[in-house]
Amino acid sequence: MTKAETTTAAPALRAHSPEVSAAKARKWGAFYYAEQVLRVMKGYGWTIVMYGVGQPVAYLFAMGVGLATLVDTNSTSAFGGVSYLVFIAPALLVSAAVMTAANEFTFPVMDGFKWRRVYYGPHASPLTPEQIALGQIIAVTVRLVLQSAIYFAVVALFGASPSPWGWASILVATVAGLSFGLPLMAYAGSIKEDKGQFAMVMRFIVMPLFLFSGTFFPLDTLPLAVRWIGWISPIWHGTELGRVLSYGYEEAPLLTIAHVVFLLALCAAGWVLTKRQFVKRMGG
Structure with missing residues (x-):
């Protein structure tokens, strides 16, 4: 190596000391674990994309285009005057x-606690159970946002979201997913x-909620015997x-306002229960 090359060479990268690495893990551990989960999801990324595109196209064609031709022919008054x-x-x-x-x-x-026990490796590092749980939630939230954005784009192409505020339904769908998923995460951890x-x-649970939550027809058209399912859904x-x-x-x-409070309350309760369950299973 010449003298000129020696003087212009970039300095060698130095690894952080264990203390610095541990401090970073304690501060950013949830995001580190979220990155790991997202890298795993990347392995089946095309499945996620096809699910995000294929499902809305299939449902919208079957229910919104096929069945809609029969429904709209008779009356739109039952659906608030829209198609x-x-x-x-x-x-x-x-x-x-x-x-x-x-x-x-x-x-x-279940995979993290029982089958492959993937939670226990990160827990052997400075990552806490709360950070591992939060990292999992962050990664799933990213997936929900991306999936909902793709879904909404397909919906918009069908002309099924005429309001300029329609894009905000991406956030609503994400929060709704978390409001159901976080309590379920706590249960799965137990x-x-x-x-x-x-x-x-x-x-x-999931299928009755899907069928009896005003998905395909207004909730108030259901008998009272099953209408309560929608109220708690x-x-x-x-x-x-x-x-x-x-x-x-x-x-x-x-x-x-009640809709917003209900969804956020479920998210908050689910997070508290999940955090408690992860600490219980892995220790503080």
């Missing part, structure tokens, strides 16, 4: 986010043995907010 496609689009957006959250906050959590609990959740609360934003659905302002 059936415009009516169901926000519901499908929210439902997709909730179903994704149901998947991401069940089996991966399971010691897989005995088909998640299959039961999907069949007897994050899908219904998210759907109603999405309709307000997507096409100016008219409802009492207090009811709109």
Whole structure:
């Protein structure tokens, strides 16, 4: 190496000391773990993209275009004066986010504690159980935002979101997904043995919520015997907010506020329970 090359060479990179690395992990550990989860998701990224595009296209064609031709021919008064496609689009957006959250906050959590025990490696570092849980939540939130954005883009191409505030339904769908997913994450963290609990959740909780939350028809058209399912459903609360934003659905302002409070309260309660469960399973 010549003298000129020696003087212009970049200084060698020096690794952080263990103390500095530990301090960074304690400060940014949740984001470090979120990065790891997102890198894992990248391995099935095309599945996420196809799910985000294929599902809305299939549903919108089947329900919003196919069935809508029959519904709109008879009457649109039952749907607030808008087409059936415009009516169901926000519901499908929210439902997709909730179903994704149901998947991401069940089996991966069980994997972290039981099957591959992927939580315990990071926990051997300065990362705390709370940071690991929060990192998982951040990563899933990123997926929900991206998926909902793709879904909304397809909805917009169909002309099913006439309001300029329709884009905000992306955030509503994300919050709705978290409001259902975080309590479910706490439950998943409490399971010691897989005995088909998640299959039961999907069949007897997620599916009834999807069907009886005013997704395909107004909630007040249902019998009182099943209408209560919608009242406690994050899908219904998210759907109603999405309709307000997507096409100016008219409802009492207090009811709109109640939707927001309900979803945020579920998120907060779910986070508290999840944090407690992760600390209990992994120790402080």
